[in-house]
Amino acid sequence: MDRRTFVLGGLGAVVMPRRAAAYPFSLGVASGEPAPDNVVLWTRLAPSPLDADGHGGMPSGDVPVQWEVSENESFGTTVSAGTVTARYADAHAVHAVAGGLRADAEYHYRFRAQGHISPVGRTRTAPxxxxxxxxxxxxxxxxxxxxxxxxxxxxxxxxxxxxxxxxxxxxxxxxxxxxxxxxxxxxxxxxxxxxxxxxxxxxxxxxxxxxxxxxxxxxxxxxxxxxxxxxxxxxxxxxxxxxxxxxxxxxxxxxxxxxxxxxxxxxxxxxxxxxxxxxxxxxxxxxxxxxxxxxxxxxxxxxxxxxxxxxxxxxxxxxxxxxxxxxxxxxxxxxxxxxxxxxxxxxxxxxxxxxxxxxxxxxxxxxxxxxxxxxxxxxxxxxxxxxxxxxxxxxxxxxxxxxxxxxxxxxxxxxxxxxxxxxxxxxxxxxxxxxxxxxxxxxxxxxxxxxxxxxxxxxxxxxxxxxxxxxxxxxxxxxxxxxxxxxx
CATH class of the missing domain: 3.60.21.70 (Alkaline phosphatase D (PhoD))
Known part of the structure; x- marks a missing residue:
């Protein structure tokens, strides 16, 4: 939901939080370079990826992006997680090295940024x-x-x-x-x-x-x-x-x-x-x-x-x-x-x-x-x-x-x-x-x-x-x- 309405007590006061940023994960997610204990996770924040300036509709500041890895698609248990900075100078591209993983195992991953959650990706480690x-x-x-x-x-x-x-x-x-x-x-x-x-x-x-x-x-x-x-x-x-x-x-x-x-x-x-x-x-x-x-x-x-x-x-x-x-x-x-x-x-x-x-x-x-x-x-x-x-x-x-x-x-x-x-x-x-x-x-x-x-x-x-x-x-x-x- 972009915004929520809260009714506070009996006063009927309505608080309208600021609208969340536009969905930034328009380019999906990816992973690569599998090693026995880690894998590289990728995304890029770009709500308007076809903008002519090449910055995908993002403002000039850097943005923190959270990532998490789980052994299942429901993310009931997180096995590796962290935060990486998506930098304006890099077109807000993210390359996170997710470590602490088991060898020869399948995992799922996703990102969070600006109040949104990315699609889920499937990846695996090498033996x-x-x-x-x-x-x-x-x-x-x-x-x-x-x-x-x-x-x-x-x-x-x-x-x-x-x-x-x-x-x-x-x-x-x-x-x-x-x-x-x-x-x-x-x-x-x-x-x-x-x-x-x-x-x-x-x-x-x-x-x-x-x-x-x-x-x-x-x-x-x-x-x-x-x-x-x-x-x-x-x-x-x-x-x-x-x-x-x-x-x-x-x-x-x-x-x-x-x-x-x-x-x-x-x-x-x-x-x-x-x-x-x-x-x-x-x-x-x-x-x-x-x-x-x-x-x-x-x-x-x-x-x-x-x-x-x-x-x-x-x-x-x-x-x-x-x-x-x-x-x-x-x-x-x-x-x-x-x-x-x-x-x-x-x-x-x-x-x-x-x-x-x-x-x-x-x-x-x-x-x-x-x-x-x-x-x-x-x-x-x-x-x-x-x-x-x-x-x-x-x-x-x-x-x-x-x-x-x-x-x-x-x-x-x-x-x-x-x-x-x-x-x-x-x-x-x-x-x-x-x-x-x-x-x-x-x-x-x-x-x-x-x-x-x-x-x-x-x-x-x-x-x-x-x-x-x-x-x-x-x-x-x-x-x-x-x-x-x-x-x-």
Missing amino acids: AAGDAGRELTFLFASCANFEAGYFTAYRRMAEERADLVLHLGDYIYEGGPKPGHVRQHLGPEILTLADYRRRYGQYKTDPDLQAAHAAAPWLVVPDDHDVEDDFAGTERLDNIPALSASQWAARRSAAYQAYREHLPLRPGSRLYRRIRWGRLATFHMLDTRQFRDRQACGGLWKACADANRPGRSITGSAQEAWLLDGLAQKQGAWDFLAQQVFFARQVTARGMANMDAWDGYRASRDRIQRGWVERGVRNPVVLTGDIHTAWANNLKADYADPGSATVGTELVCTSITSRGDGAASTTVPNAASNPHLRFYSDRRGYTRATVGAARVRVDFRGVDAVSRRGAAVRTIRSFTLRDGRPGI
């Missing part, structure tokens, strides 16, 4: 470091263009009630509105911090996205559209719209600030980081966008000799060393490399390849593949987004020799909406030139992985349409990965 834990079910997805369709796949992800969700980039798209699309972006192409905050506000008001966040903890890494299409490191692939060097640097900085504000990332953490799931799995979250060299030959699909240059890197040398060091630790039965762009070789009959993907950084790919082989990594699995279609690929010691050893597996999720409804075809493009590419689907959706010590069941899940609301989801194809036997 203890030495514990294999239960079977793990995680979903992974990418590329949710608001304009390209409805977020039905997010709704279906919420209904899975998985243990964990990975988002591999392109959480938002930066462009202005385009005629003929299912929905339209608000405002022109985003350039400033206020623009990015407003765009996140538009995306996060979507009820299907809110449901997916509230259903499970997330691990996230950004890609290009979270900043600008096809940028590389500190370089732009083009200059549209025209920006000076200082304007581009400011845009890039604003994009990453807004990303951190709106996702359930651990405060102060790097975007490339490692998350352990007991003795069962290790997630190596990679950043293939911020530290890469510029794309070879200045374009996307090329036959380009420069792509073979030994010094080129898509991760940067520091991240590459960090990855190989982490793989050598063999902390889990399965090592998942969660990253953004197509990893396996994919060439046309004329030798053209995607210079924005690992094919444009072949020495980098070779060093990492050889690195995990030399370190005896038993089950390396690359998880990929970006490409707007689903794939399952064998990773080869020598892609020019189909008979060479299979040294790993790549699973590529399709997009949430980008590319529109798609088609029913599962014919692998360029199959004759790439016999290691084993599966393809052009439907929108996500991928589900059920992880046990001896095997991983992989289900490619798709919806038939995103141009209308409410399409059902179905499994298009399933595969089993077996311990110690790399490949599909």
